[in-house]
Amino acid sequence: MKAPSVLIIDDEPLMRLSMLDALKAVGYDVHAAATGQEAQAILSSNTFDIVITDLRLPGSDGLSLLQVCKQRSPRSEVILITAHGSVETAVEAMKLGAYDYVTKPFGMDELLLIVDRVSKVLALRQENLRLREELEGRFSFEGILGKNDRMREVLEKIQLVSATDSTVLIVGESGTGKELVANALHRSSPRRDHALIKVSCAALPETLLEAELFGHEKGAFTGALKQRRGRFELAHKGTLFLDEIGEISPVVQVKLLRVLQERQFERVGGNETVEVDVRLVCATQKDLKKEVQQGRFREDLYYRLNVVPVILPPLRERREDVLLIGEHMLQARAAKTSKPVKGFSQRAQELLLRYSFPGNVRELENMIERAVALGRPEEDVQPWDLCGFSACPYLGGTQQETCGFCSEGLTGKRATSAMLDSLASAREEFEKDYILGVLERVGGSRTEASRLLGLSRKALWEKCKRYGIPSSRGESDDVGE
Numbered sequence: 001m002k003a004p005s006v007l008i009i010d011d012e013p014l015m016r017l018s019m020l021d022a023l024k025a026v027g028y029d030v031h032a033a034a035t036g037q038e039a040q041a042i043l044s045s046n047t048f049d050i051v052i053t054d055l056r057l058p059g060s061d062g063l064s065l066l067q068v069c070k071q072r073s074p075r076s077e078v079i080l081i082t083a084h085g086s087v088e089t090a091v092e093a094m095k096l097g098a099y100d101y102v103t104k105p106f107g108m109d110e111l112l113l114i115v116d117r118v119s120k121v122l123a124l125r126q127e128n129l130r131l132r133e134e135l136e137g138r139f140s141f142e143g144i145l146g147k148n149d150r151m152r153e154v155l156e157k158i159q160l161v162s163a164t165d166s167t168v169l170i171v172g173e174s175g176t177g178k179e180l181v182a183n184a185l186h187r188s189s190p191r192r193d194h195a196l197i198k199v200s201c202a203a204l205p206e207t208l209l210e211a212e213l214f215g216h217e218k219g220a221f222t223g224a225l226k227q228r229r230g231r232f233e234l235a236h237k238g239t240l241f242l243d244e245i246g247e248i249s250p251v252v253q254v255k256l257l258r259v260l261q262e263r264q265f266e267r268v269g270g271n272e273t274v275e276v277d278v279r280l281v282c283a284t285q286k287d288l289k290k291e292v293q294q295g296r297f298r299e300d301l302y303y304r305l306n307v308v309p310v311i312l313p314p315l316r317e318r319r320e321d322v323l324l325i326g327e328h329m330l331q332a333r334a335a336k337t338s339k340p341v342k343g344f345s346q347r348a349q350e351l352l353l354r355y356s357f358p359g360n361v362r363e364l365e366n367m368i369e370r371a372v373a374l375g376r377p378e379e380d381v382q383p384w385d386l387c388g389f390s391a392c393p394y395l396g397g398t399q400q401e402t403c404g405f406c407s408e409g410l411t412g413k414r415a416t417s418a419m420l421d422s423l424a425s426a427r428e429e430f431e432k433d434y435i436l437g438v439l440e441r442v443g444g445s446r447t448e449a450s451r452l453l454g455l456s457r458k459a460l461w462e463k464c465k466r467y468g469i470p471s472s473r474g475e476s477d478d479v480g481e
């Protein structure tokens with residue numbers, strides 16, 4: 001990897017040179033300026049990973065340089081050198097976005113330590129960016145994430161058909177991403193600069209839906225005081241998304257069929273023929289084929305709509321996507337709410353991977369929102385953050401009737417067959433789970449866990465050893481009573 005570039009700004013020649021030499025010696029790409037003006041000139045045509053500037057400079061000051069630097073290159077990190085006693089200015093500098101400050105007099109070792117820390121942060125940020133780009137490029141399209149084979153086929157299909165005007169029928173259970181796909185189809189199509197109009201066909205009764213879609217003439221019905229254009233007209237040159245298409249009545253089905261065949265229709269209560277250029281995208285949770293067989297949906301319309309079918313599998317059939325989508329949503333939510341939860345704990349991951357998600361991705365999304373709200377900053381999300389019950393069985397509480405995990409038997413007690421084997425093994429299994437749960441709750445501290453469990457540290461240590469529970473990092477295995 002390229003060595004981080006550093007700009008040193010200090011008017012004292014000796015200081016400047018010592019810093020220059022010290023940083024060069026450990027491999028940084030170092031440049032130096034003696035005054036604020038000189039620094040501004042350099043900064044106007046170069047960017048640096050790290051800028052180290054004295055707070056007091058002839059002709060300018062470190063704070064304004066800090067601002068210039070942050071404006072020009074927000075990714076640069078600035079370290080300020082302050083005189084002894086100017087802590088307030090240093091605090092102000094941190095507010096303005098400085099990474100850190102050193103107080104004079106300081107040793108080169110101290111400076112090197114800070115610069116080293118900054119460059120590690122920069123490297124990490126770079127790595128995150130690279131990973132995100134890789135992830136987004138490979139496993140996502142227009143915000144739809146998925147690495148499951150069927151989802152990758154879906155993503156590929158969307159990219160291929162978005163360039164065409166073919167009618168697309170999106171089929172999937174509630175919350176599987178049908179609207180997201182419709183958005184993606186429009187946004188990546190040549191129609192993207194025109195409107196994407198959405199209509200939920202289930203939300204309106206038949207007559208209203210007809211008027212909503214095709215518009216009406218003045219006086220077409222009581223209350224129709226003037227002519228009104230319908231959604232088809234509003235979507236001219238763009239895309240019309242008809243959600244829950246399986247709900248439309250026979251009358252509307254006929255009218256829709258005609259628009260698809262002839263690209264024209266009449267407004268309700270009128271004779272004037274209106275022509276439109278609309279790309280149609282429909283979605284349904286229903287099995288339309290079955291609806292056709294049962295005589296509720298016109299077969300000819302079905303074939304017209306089902307030109308390009310996009311089938312979204314339920315989330316339980318693409319478990320490899322659960323963590324991919326979950327992690328992404330967790331990071332996005334954490335950033336949005338400025339609550340830096342870390343990731344999912346081992347047990348939270350296990351739960352997510354075993355749960356059936358009847359509400360699909362939308363349920364996962366709500367769960368993540370709850371977990372970020374309830375989770376602790378700088379810590380991993382735990383099972384009880386996901387379900388939101390403080391009396392979660394994972395915490396030693398009881399089963400919750402309204403909890404999805406509990407109703408699927410995901411109560412933290414993993415053993416089922418073992419439990420049936422014998423009472424002893426069932427007890428052990430339970431004990432192991434229980435200890436794991438408590439340890440997780442107290443962040444791995446055995447001292448704290450033994451207190452909560454009412455066990456001596458030695459007894460807990462022995463149990464952990466028996467059950468193969470490793471001690472957490474930073475905790476010694478020393479039993480010391």
Ligand SMILES: Nc1ncnc2c1ncn2[C@@H]1O[C@H](COP(=O)(O)OP(=O)(O)OP(=O)(O)O)[C@@H](O)[C@H]1O
Binds near residue numbers: 173
């Ligand atoms: N593959 C995915 N990647 C990322 N986010 C997704 C994915 N699928 C769905 N989502 C998100 O999940 C939520 C639900 O998706 P959407 O509204 O598109 O589902 P739907 O199939 O239209 O549901 P319904 O049938 O209930 O209307 C949205 O917030 C959406 O952004």
Ligand SMILES: [Mg+2]
Binds near residue numbers: 178179243
């Ligand atoms: Mg929807």
